[in-house]
Amino acid sequence: MVPFLFGLSYLIYVTVRYFYWYNIKPIEPQYKRVLEKYFVYYNNLTPALKGVFERRVSLFVRAKDFYGQHGLEVTDEMRVLIAATGVQITFGFKFFQLPRFTKIFIFPEEYYSRITKKKHKGEVHPMGRVIKLSWNNFLKGFENPSDGINLGLHEMTHAMSLENSFASNGVSNFINPSAYRVWHKLAVTEMNIIRTTNNSIFRKYAATNIEEFLAVSVEVFFEQTVQFYEYNPMLYKATCNLLGQDTLPRKMKR
Numbered sequence: 001m002v003p004f005l006f007g008l009s010y011l012i013y014v015t016v017r018y019f020y021w022y023n024i025k026p027i028e029p030q031y032k033r034v035l036e037k038y039f040v041y042y043n044n045l046t047p048a049l050k051g052v053f054e055r056r057v058s059l060f061v062r063a064k065d066f067y068g069q070h071g072l073e074v075t076d077e078m079r080v081l082i083a084a085t086g087v088q089i090t091f092g093f094k095f096f097q098l099p100r101f102t103k104i105f106i107f108p109e110e111y112y113s114r115i116t117k118k119k120h121k122g123e124v125h126p127m128g129r130v131i132k133l134s135w136n137n138f139l140k141g142f143e144n145p146s147d148g149i150n151l152g153l154h155e156m157t158h159a160m161s162l163e164n165s166f167a168s169n170g171v172s173n174f175i176n177p178s179a180y181r182v183w184h185k186l187a188v189t190e191m192n193i194i195r196t197t198n199n200s201i202f203r204k205y206a207a208t209n210i211e212e213f214l215a216v217s218v219e220v221f222f223e224q225t226v227q228f229y230e231y232n233p234m235l236y237k238a239t240c241n242l243l244g245q246d247t248l249p250r251k252m253k254r
């Protein structure tokens, strides 16, 4: 009886998974138009991977509540670009939607924080389950896709890293521990170079702590891929192994 029940539950699990992924309705046409118009990462994917990316974006948008702050009206463009940034960061992993974070607050511009008494461009609050973003700075990240600065990628990397450490969210520990160990050693060395010289490709803020280094280096990983690889191939490869993806053009790889 027990093996039968076990077999039955497995069959139900496989069926549900199948329908979840393959019988799901295609991405909303207006969402797809936003991706095609603005999202370089998506436009560089193969047709098959574009399909996977679209499904993930569509599910991500439906899984989150988006709140415009200070009178800002939330548009489809905002929902899709924010969701796509979350999907980009996690594209090398089995699908998940950063489940810890259910609310996304969008501010028109930098906003005042009562905690730090400073203006913020964005932040993540795991206890409040919130990701906060200022829309003007989020857009700046897209206006110049090769300056190594992208607020959306930065905050989503913090969210992804936090998800990895929450045992209760059902998706934790997706980062390979040995890949993390290799990356961490190289990251600490690079943080010392940032602190003591002006020679690093990464901005000074990256040396604040290991989480800020991760967030800043992921911005550079996606926006200045070739420069990152040429500057520090070992750290570049360690970042690929950490994220489970590599966007370096094939002809560059040695």
Ligand SMILES: [Zn+2]
Pocket: 154, 158, 211, 212, 215
């Ligand atoms: Zn940060």
